[in-house]
Amino acid sequence: MKLTVAFQGELGAYSELAAREFFHADVEVAPKPVFEAVFRAVESGRCQRGIIPIENSLMGSIHQNYDLLLRHRLHIVGEIKLRIVHTLIVNPGVRLGDIRRIYSQPPALAQCEKFIKSLRGVEVIPAYDTAGAVRMIKEENIRDGAAIASAQAAADYSLKVLKSGIESDHRNYTRFLILSKKKAPRSSHAKTTVVFATRNVAGVLFKSLSVFALRDINLLKIESRPIQGRPWEYFFYLDFEGHADDSPCRKALDHLREIAASLRILGSYEKGREADGRVHKR
Incomplete structure (x- = not known):
């Protein structure tokens, strides 16, 4: 029986990519709208594991998740440091010169600040999730906008990657923690x-x-x-x-x-x- 891993965001979010890298893809994933819901899913037993981002090498700590670690009675049982490669994603046929709005989660927007500034007259619009921004531009057929998210999100929603590696610093990593109701087996490292x-x-x-x-x-x-x-x-x-x-x-x-x-x-x-x-x- 496969483990079920809860994560915050939509399919194609970086948290999902981190989960699949940590568990070598052999898991079922359960998207949740907020971080609190990830903790509740593991505590209730609906999911055997949860995964949360705890810090980014450029932006620092995710303070909300530190607070949730204290509020809930779960164990940290693992970690993985995922390299974050941001891509500019559009509907088919949209060109770079057509873009007037860029949607993404605030940390992703901040990590791509240099690229965004190079596009004159572009409005930055925060979204609750990177992959969620991709889903939105597809569902609303936005022709003058783009989303910043993973290549996985572009593939999941059959959209086009216009540019890849648009983060300001390519040594951009997010450290994720794995959560469980049980302690981890003893490790020598x-x-x-x-x-x-x-x-x-x-x-x-x-x-x-x-x-x-x-x-x-x-x-x-x-x-x-x-x-x-x-x-x-x-x-x-x-x-x-x-x-x-x-x-x-x-x-x-x-x-x-x-x-x-x-x-x-x-x-x-x-x-x-x-x-x-x-x-x-x-």
Whole structure:
């Protein structure tokens, strides 16, 4: 029986491409309108896995998904870093000079800013999803507009790729997390994600991070998010090398529990590889 993987967006979205690269295409996918619905689908058991973007190499973190990781009781069980190649997609017969409007998700529009500026007099119109923008220009037969999305979305809706690789920086990657109700199997090349809050005392963040330095544990990322209802207090999300059950990591986390006001392990999982999103046949 194939796994069912929930993702936010329409078929052809980059999240779907990341899911197929991570699971080697042997999955059923379940598009969801919002990120919250991805979490709910996995929690309810309707989907065995979920996939969410957590950060982009050019635009930074997706803060909403950090907040959802804390709000829901799921485990991070994997990651993949997908290279994002944006394409300009139009209805057949539309030429570059015909384009007066470009539709896409705001991060995609921002990542293609240089290309968009090269087209004079073009209006930028945000859409909720990259692939959703492609579906819209087809369904409405828009002849003076284009969408920015993946080549997969163009293939899915039988539209034309006018230009490919229009992102401002070609080293454009999005890191996606895989979510599950169960923990990941132990990996020898693991990383761990935790979230903790500190007490409001001098030097507490320095002490919190020192528990890892004392044991030569490499920190990979730190992200702060405000605690709702407590202005100017923060949760800290931390990625570090190693599995939570490894002796040095376990001792560091025990030490951190003595310092922090709260601590939760979000998951230990295998370090993700970089991948190019291929066009898959339906």
